Amino acid sequence: MSSYLSLKGINKSYGDFVALDDVNLEIKKGEFVTFLGPSGSGKTTTLMIIAGFEKATRGEVEIEGLSLAGLDPQDRNIGIVFQNYALFPHKSAVENVYFPLQMRKVKRKEGMRRAEEMLELVGLKGFSHRHPKELSGGQQQRVALARALVFGPDLLLLDEPLGALDKNLREQMQIEIKRIQKKLGVTTIFVTHDQTEAMSMSDRIVIFSQGSIQQADAPLEIYHRPKTQFVADFIGESNLLAGKVVDAASGILSSPVLGDCTYSGDHQPAVENGQDVTIVLRPENLTISRDPIEGRMNGRMKIETIVNYGDNALVIGLSGGVPIRVRVLGADVVILSEGDECCFSWDEDAIFLVAE
Amino acid sequence: MNTLMRVIAYAVIIFIAAPLVIVVPMSLSTASSLQFPPPGYWLGYYASYFSDPGWLRPTWNSIVIASATTVLTMILVVPAAFALVRHKFWGKGVANLMLMMPMAVPHIVMAVGYYSVFGQMRLVHTHLGVILAHTCLSVPITFLVLSANLKGFDRTLERAARSLGASPLQTFGHVTLPILRPGLLISALFAFIQSFDETVVAIFISGRDAETLPRKMFDSIRQEADPVIAVISSLLFLIVAIALIAPHVVSALRGRFTTKGQEKALIAQ
Amino acid sequence: MNRMISRLSEQQNLWPWLLLLPLSAYLLVFFAVPLADVVQMSVTEPTLGLQNYEKVLTGSLYRKVFLNTFMTAGIVTLCCLFVGYPLAYLMAHTSRRNAMLILLLITMSFWTSFLVRTYAWMVLLGNNGPVIWLIQAMGFEEKPHLLFTRFSSTLAMVHILAPYMIMNIYSVMQKIDKSLILSAESMGARGASLFRHIYLPLTAPGIANGSVLVFVICLGFYVTPVLLGSPREQMAAGLIGHQIEEFLAFGLGSAMAIVLLGVTLVILGIYHRRFGLDKLWG
Ligand SMILES: Nc1ncnc2c1ncn2[C@@H]1O[C@H](COP(=O)(O)OP(=O)(O)O)[C@@H](O)[C@H]1O
Ligand SMILES: [Mg+2]
Numbered sequence: 001m002s003s004y005l006s007l008k009g010i011n012k013s014y015g016d017f018v019a020l021d022d023v024n025l026e027i028k029k030g031e032f033v034t035f036l037g038p039s040g041s042g043k044t045t046t047l048m049i050i051a052g053f054e055k056a057t058r059g060e061v062e063i064e065g066l067s068l069a070g071l072d073p074q075d076r077n078i079g080i081v082f083q084n085y086a087l088f089p090h091k092s093a094v095e096n097v098y099f100p101l102q103m104r105k106v107k108r109k110e111g112m113r114r115a116e117e118m119l120e121l122v123g124l125k126g127f128s129h130r131h132p133k134e135l136s137g138g139q140q141q142r143v144a145l146a147r148a149l150v151f152g153p154d155l156l157l158l159d160e161p162l163g164a165l166d167k168n169l170r171e172q173m174q175i176e177i178k179r180i181q182k183k184l185g186v187t188t189i190f191v192t193h194d195q196t197e198a199m200s201m202s203d204r205i206v207i208f209s210q211g212s213i214q215q216a217d218a219p220l221e222i223y224h225r226p227k228t229q230f231v232a233d234f235i236g237e238s239n240l241l242a243g244k245v246v247d248a249a250s251g252i253l254s255s256p257v258l259g260d261c262t263y264s265g266d267h268q269p270a271v272e273n274g275q276d277v278t279i280v281l282r283p284e285n286l287t288i289s290r291d292p293i294e295g296r297m298n299g300r301m302k303i304e305t306i307v308n309y310g311d312n313a314l315v316i317g318l319s320g321g322v323p324i325r326v327r328v329l330g331a332d333v334v335i336l337s338e339g340d341e342c343c344f345s346w347d348e349d350a351i352f353l354v355a356e
Numbered sequence: 357m358n359t360l361m362r363v364i365a366y367a368v369i370i371f372i373a374a375p376l377v378i379v380v381p382m383s384l385s386t387a388s389s390l391q392f393p394p395p396g397y398w399l400g401y402y403a404s405y406f407s408d409p410g411w412l413r414p415t416w417n418s419i420v421i422a423s424a425t426t427v428l429t430m431i432l433v434v435p436a437a438f439a440l441v442r443h444k445f446w447g448k449g450v451a452n453l454m455l456m457m458p459m460a461v462p463h464i465v466m467a468v469g470y471y472s473v474f475g476q477m478r479l480v481h482t483h484l485g486v487i488l489a490h491t492c493l494s495v496p497i498t499f500l501v502l503s504a505n506l507k508g509f510d511r512t513l514e515r516a517a518r519s520l521g522a523s524p525l526q527t528f529g530h531v532t533l534p535i536l537r538p539g540l541l542i543s544a545l546f547a548f549i550q551s552f553d554e555t556v557v558a559i560f561i562s563g564r565d566a567e568t569l570p571r572k573m574f575d576s577i578r579q580e581a582d583p584v585i586a587v588i589s590s591l592l593f594l595i596v597a598i599a600l601i602a603p604h605v606v607s608a609l610r611g612r613f614t615t616k617g618q619e620k621a622l623i624a625q
Numbered sequence: 626m627n628r629m630i631s632r633l634s635e636q637q638n639l640w641p642w643l644l645l646l647p648l649s650a651y652l653l654v655f656f657a658v659p660l661a662d663v664v665q666m667s668v669t670e671p672t673l674g675l676q677n678y679e680k681v682l683t684g685s686l687y688r689k690v691f692l693n694t695f696m697t698a699g700i701v702t703l704c705c706l707f708v709g710y711p712l713a714y715l716m717a718h719t720s721r722r723n724a725m726l727i728l729l730l731i732t733m734s735f736w737t738s739f740l741v742r743t744y745a746w747m748v749l750l751g752n753n754g755p756v757i758w759l760i761q762a763m764g765f766e767e768k769p770h771l772l773f774t775r776f777s778s779t780l781a782m783v784h785i786l787a788p789y790m791i792m793n794i795y796s797v798m799q800k801i802d803k804s805l806i807l808s809a810e811s812m813g814a815r816g817a818s819l820f821r822h823i824y825l826p827l828t829a830p831g832i833a834n835g836s837v838l839v840f841v842i843c844l845g846f847y848v849t850p851v852l853l854g855s856p857r858e859q860m861a862a863g864l865i866g867h868q869i870e871e872f873l874a875f876g877l878g879s880a881m882a883i884v885l886l887g888v889t890l891v892i893l894g895i896y897h898r899r900f901g902l903d904k905l906w907g
Binding site for chain 3 (some may be wrong): 361362364365366368369371372373374375376378379382390391392395409431432433435436438439440442443445446448451452454455456457458460461462463464465466467469470471472473474488489491492495500507549553555556557559560570573574577578580585586589592593595596599600601604
């Protein structure tokens with residue numbers, strides 16, 4: 001499929017401050033894309049530029065090849081769910097949902113019927129005449145969703161819509177949103193700073209940092225093959241270690257902490273001999289043992305801290321002055337204690353290189 | 357320390373309440389001059405008030421002037437409040453300060469100015485003159501109340517409306533205005549009261565023709581002759597008292613009804 | 626039309642000025658011009674020169690009136706503080722319901738026209754009024770003269786202005802973190818020292834606000850002093866009115882008005898420097 005929404009070279013400055021720096025992105029029709037990044041990284045700004053509330057300093061937003069530049073927000077046919085829901089307090093739930101139809105000159109009777117249908121789809125049958133302040137947070141969320149979808153938008157934008165909900169409701173709403181999005185097939189951009197949310201919901205995750213896109217890939221791809229040090233650090237937990245490629249062809253590198261070791265060549269970025277790289281080792285891919293394990297690569301460390309999570313534990317040790325984090329199963333942790341000397345070991349396909 | 361404070365506080369409550377408590381009984385007294393305890397009670401002075409053009413005309417003047425002042429003040433202040441709350445621009449701080457100035461200038465000073473300038477413009481002793489002056493004096497408080505409301509307005513609601521297909525004008529009509537309506541009403545009420553209660557400028561410029569109620573009351577109290585002053589005082593006090601107490605009563609009653617309704621609903625289940 | 630509006634709103638600099646224009650023009654004509662006229666009269670009536678100011682600032686009558694005005698404003702402010710602080714304290718430390726009732730009383734008083742309240746004091750303190758009646762009922766033979774004295778006008782002004790003080794202090798007290806007081810107590814602060822070192826400093830902003838407000842309003846007070854005060858102890862506003870209405874002495878009246886305005890603005894200016902004027906009215 002060809003791309004549906006394109007962001008082409010978007011820049012946004014507020015005075016001297018650069019909020020977005022050359023953002024390029026292609027989104028396919030029907031795709032569920034998540035913008036993930038720390039607060040202040042430019043996610044909302046990007047959404048607001050797409051929606052037409054902010055003007056890009058440079059660059060274009062296109063839908064099916066047509067630039068949106070001349071269109072006011074009300075003419076873009078984009079549904080938005082705001083973080084605080086932005087429900088109209090003076091209108092009931094069904095009137096809120098009817099509003100976009102009213103603006104499109106749909107007759108009241110017909111419009112109200114469609115609004116009721118949409119409320120039913122989001123699971124709010126029977127609540128249509130309540131006003132927003134008579135609804136719970138999760139219910140308000142559903143009304144906002146119904147309102148953003150009822151007019152058949154070309155694009156659905158959700159800006160941290162679940163931020164204000166408690167954990168259980170969040171998970172429930174994640175599933176709901178995904179279900180409704182699939183049913184309607186609407187192209188969706190979902191903003192969050194919660195990586196598990198991003199992982200569980202998205203077709204593709206776009207990682208933002210300091211106003212630029214770090215990586216845009218499928219969730220597992222992002223997790224296992226981070227393209228930048230920022231992504232490796234931001235997604236999941238990582239040990240990031242300095243290293244140098246010794247022999248790119250046969251996959252040999254050397255590192256002050258790990259010594260000389262081999263890595264598997266699959267899916268690694270293109271590197272040259274002698275190039276400085278960052279080695280990514282996920283804590284769950286490391287194993288702890290008293291003695292070196294044969295058939296694996298081994299390092300030594302002194303255990304500094306053990307953080308217990310019940311079913312698993314995080315062991316933090318020092319190796320050559322560099323902290324190493326290892327995730328171990330809860331049952332294994334009893335044999336360890338702080339201050340112990342031990343070995344940590346890994347497979348050669350546990351290593352991912354980030355060349356920057 | 358604490359007990360002393362407490363005793364003083366109770367005394368202060370009596371001090372604050374006493375003049376309010378005295379007003380209504382006085383209006384029912386049969387005495388033609390101030391006298392306590394009243395020799396007897398009747399409603400005769402109420403009848404005098406409602407039949408004396410000398411009192412009804414100023415009352416009507418005040419209502420007309422305050423209404424016109426309210427309309428004019430709102431026409432001027434609403435756009436200004438939008439500008440000052442929603443936009444950043446050079447000179448905003450100064451503009452804000454200028455708006456508040458009529459509140460900082462003692463009314464007697466303005467009265468002297470209006471007396472002279474409106475005299476030259478043939479505006480003294482006219483309704484229009486008083487309206488123009490009162491509008492000026494009503495601006496700061498109206499602006500304060502309205503801008504506080506406007507600051508509390510969540511602008512994402514307007515963005516939401518735009519994204520849902522509303523033009524700026526439709527957004528204003530369907531979203532901004534209805535949500536701000538209570539704030540607009542309250543700020544208009546402030547403008548009305550400011551004008552309705554204004555005394556000093558009215559004393560100087562309203563004359564016989566545009567005589568306002570406070571001016572009439574001032575003269576009446578000064579001459580200490582007309583017992584009807586007790587009637588109008590008690591009416592003015594009762595309006596305030598009812599306006600302040602009524603919402604509490606209504607919400608108390610409503611609260612009782614809803615709990616009853618909920619009880620019924622519970623029993624039905 | 627819509628296009629035009631959105632185009633206009635894009636030009637961020639023009640739009641606010643356009644919205645402000647009507648009000649600015651209005652205030653220029655109906656506020657600045659009359660004010661400027663007062664300034665002008667003060668230096669041109671009856672002849673050009675500063676003789677009016679000379680008279681106002683050195684003449685013994687005017688000096689006495691201004692002095693009296695400041696003194697009265699000062700006394701009223703202190704009385705309001707004395708009256709307002711304990712009540713605000715009670716409101717902040719009593720049950721919610723009682724606090725609401727007291728608040729209701731205060732707002733009722735606040736919203737009742739001060740002419741009505743002035744009149745009520747006239748009744749209360751009158752020669753045949755309840756206060757005299759009470760004094761006689763307690764067995765005192767002599768009938769003190771209460772009305773048209775400094776006492777009666779001060780009392781009424783305190784009554785009229787006390788709500789400003791109470792509301793300002795109460796709103797600060799309400800926000801004081803109770804745990805702060807508890808922790809001070811746990812560190813050994815008790816009674817008077819707790820009050821002096823913890824409570825008073827915390828409520829100081831409310832006191833400052835209320836005092837400035839009461840003092841400034843009192844400086845320019847016209848109605849109550851004229852109606853209830855002693856004719857021999859006029860305040861500035863009353864004398865200004867007198868000059869204009871009785872003697873048609875526009876120059877002198879204007880000069881006094883400008884001096885009064887000057888003092889008021891200096892006080893408000895100092896306040897604005899320290900706290901910002903917009904805080905004054907809440
Ligand atoms: N109107 C504005 N003026 C100045 N800076 C702004 C404005 N809006 C956003 N920014 C800045 O742009 C950056 C990106 O903001 P935003 O897109 O809201 O981040 P996110 O949604 O990822 O948390 C932030 O540093 C923010 O402070
Ligand atoms: Mg954001």
